[in-house]
Amino acid sequence: MKRHIGIHHINTPKKFILISAIIIAGVFGAVFSIKTYPQVFSADLTVEKTVEINSNDPMVVDFSMPMFVDDYNGKIKIIPAEEYKLRWENSNKRLKIFPVRFWKPEQDYKIFLPEAKNIMFSKTKSWIIYFSTQKYPQVVNIFPENGAQDALIGAEDPITINFKNPVADFSVRFILNSKIESNFQSNSARTQFKLLPKNGVEDGMKYELKIYAKYISEAEDSFREIFESSFETLPPANIVWEKDLLARINQAKRYGRAKIKLGKYIDINLDAQVMSIFENGKLLDAFMISSGKKGMDTPKMETKIYNKFPRAFSKAYGLFMPFWMAMVPDGKFGIHELPEWPGGYKEGANHLGIPVSHGCVRLGVGSAERVYNFSEIGTPVVIY
Numbered sequence: 001m002k003r004h005i006g007i008h009h010i011n012t013p014k015k016f017i018l019i020s021a022i023i024i025a026g027v028f029g030a031v032f033s034i035k036t037y038p039q040v041f042s043a044d045l046t047v048e049k050t051v052e053i054n055s056n057d058p059m060v061v062d063f064s065m066p067m068f069v070d071d072y073n074g075k076i077k078i079i080p081a082e083e084y085k086l087r088w089e090n091s092n093k094r095l096k097i098f099p100v101r102f103w104k105p106e107q108d109y110k111i112f113l114p115e116a117k118n119i120m121f122s123k124t125k126s127w128i129i130y131f132s133t134q135k136y137p138q139v140v141n142i143f144p145e146n147g148a149q150d151a152l153i154g155a156e157d158p159i160t161i162n163f164k165n166p167v168a169d170f171s172v173r174f175i176l177n178s179k180i181e182s183n184f185q186s187n188s189a190r191t192q193f194k195l196l197p198k199n200g201v202e203d204g205m206k207y208e209l210k211i212y213a214k215y216i217s218e219a220e221d222s223f224r225e226i227f228e229s230s231f232e233t234l235p236p237a238n239i240v241w242e243k244d245l246l247a248r249i250n251q252a253k254r255y256g257r258a259k260i261k262l263g264k265y266i267d268i269n270l271d272a273q274v275m276s277i278f279e280n281g282k283l284l285d286a287f288m289i290s291s292g293k294k295g296m297d298t299p300k301m302e303t304k305i306y307n308k309f310p311r312a313f314s315k316a317y318g319l320f321m322p323f324w325m326a327m328v329p330d331g332k333f334g335i336h337e338l339p340e341w342p343g344g345y346k347e348g349a350n351h352l353g354i355p356v357s358h359g360c361v362r363l364g365v366g367s368a369e370r371v372y373n374f375s376e377i378g379t380p381v382v383i384y
Contacts, residue, residue: 042125043067043118050131055103055169055215058087058096059111059131066092067124071116079110092119103133105170105215136213136226137172138164144231150254151231155261156282159195159209161227166190173212173223180207203257204235241272245288245353252276252286265380266305266335266371268361270298273353275335275361277374284374287367288352292359298383299359303327305335305379308372312336319347321360323372327381335361335381337368 048060069088072095078084083100097111111129118124143160144151153159161174167190174195176182184195201207208230212223239255242248252274258281259267267276268289276286292298305325312324312334321336328334339347339362348356352364361383363371 042122045113045124045127047129047131050129052135053103053131053133055105055133055217056099057103058098059129061095061097061113061129062090063093063095063118063124066119067095068092068117068119071114075114077112079112080104080107082109102215102217105133106135107133109133134169136224137167137170137211139211139227140164142209142227142229146229146231148231150234152234153196153201154258154281155196156280161193161195161211163191163193167213169216170213171216171223175210175212177207200261201233203233206230206232239272248272248274248353249286249288253283256283256286258283259382260380263380264374264376265382266375268298268381268383270300270355270383273355275363275367275371277371285370287363287371290348290351290353290357290362291355293356296358298333298355298357298361300383301327303381303383305375305377305381307331308375308377310372314339317358318342323363323368325372325375327361327383333359333361335363335368335371337365338362 044064046062048062053059069086069092073086076084076086076097078097082103085098085100087096087098088094089096103109109131111131113127113129115126116124139161141162143157144153159176172193174182174184174193176195176197181198182195183198184193186193195209209228210225211227213226214220214222214224234255239251242251252269252272253276256267256276256278258278259265260278261281264277264279267278268274268291269276270291273289273291274286275289277284305327306329307326309324310322312321313319314321317339319339319341321334321339323335323337325335326333338349341347346365348362349364352362
């Protein structure tokens with residue numbers, strides 16, 4: 001049979017003195033232990049993360065035992081000074097320190113925690129916590145690369161900047177030569193930005209690109225320079241055309257400039273005897289031609305493809321003109337493969353690069369088919 005011992009059982013002075021002595025001894029024993037072995041009852045702390053702290057994230061401090069929060073509330077110091085607010089969790093064992101506004105990017109901070117007491121009434125020493133915040137966006141590569149020369153910039157090959165991490169928390173500005181207005185777009189992850197001057201780029205010009213960034217919550221005057229690069233565009237073509245035809249084609253591919261920036265067009269340079277095809281400002285290919293000989297010159301003009309026929313026949317000359325593309329409505333001038341006799345002989349195979357035709361623009365075998373498949377009715381043709 002169990003007996004309950006309560007206050008009503010302490011019914012003699014002797015029992016009262018005995019129980020009081022036991023309680024007092026226990027209290028003194030606890031106090032003695034805390035005083036004698038403070039390290040046993042002192043709270044330790046750990047910090048969840050100390051580097052690359054995002055600007056709105058808290059600093060998280062975990063204590064090994066519950067703390068008296070009044071020893072910390074309003075008594076924590078942060079250098080450089082920032083207003084903060086505290087949140088206690090996990091029965092006062094976890095402390096979260098939030099910035100009222102935000103931690104400044106790329107900043108080293110110190111948090112001074114004062115001496116405090118834990119639930120065992122033991123003193124926990126003061127601590128200094130060091131932490132650093134997230135860095136400004138970092139450029140990992142850029143096109144054209146810094147110091148590049150002979151750069152070709154266009155809709156197909158815009159200035160392209162790749163960042164190490166997404167820049168979702170930052171506003172960025174791209175300044176080209178201090179004042180050039182530009183359009184830019186980014187991928188969905190905001191790790192890549194493409195930039196193109198509104199009025200295009202000039203040949204043989206040096207461009208300096210500066211990138212500025214600020215945290216999205218900072219004031220507009222808080223932008224700081226985070227990257228600088230420069231490049232030079234390809235100088236204007238002042239070409240002495242090579243006699244070697246392959247070298248001349250390579251010159252055309254290097255120095256060719258689109259005269260029409262949108263859509264397809266065919267470019268014919270009579271001096272060089274070179275045809276180039278462009279799409280959206282980008283040179284796709286170049287070929288040697290033979291244009292009209294003296295007295296039967298191919299006219300300089302801006303025209304278009306009026307009709308096409310895979311194997312036209314010229315009654316005037318009794319020849320086939322494969323891959324025919326008319327450049328005038330009456331068909332007097334056109335683009336076609338080297339003319340072919342009914343017996344199969346190709347005329348003028350060794351004349352590419354030399355104006356020998358009767359006014360049409362001749363292309364070699366393979367080249368004519370390439371241009372024929374590229375062109376459509378209405379494709380512009382520029383002859384100069």
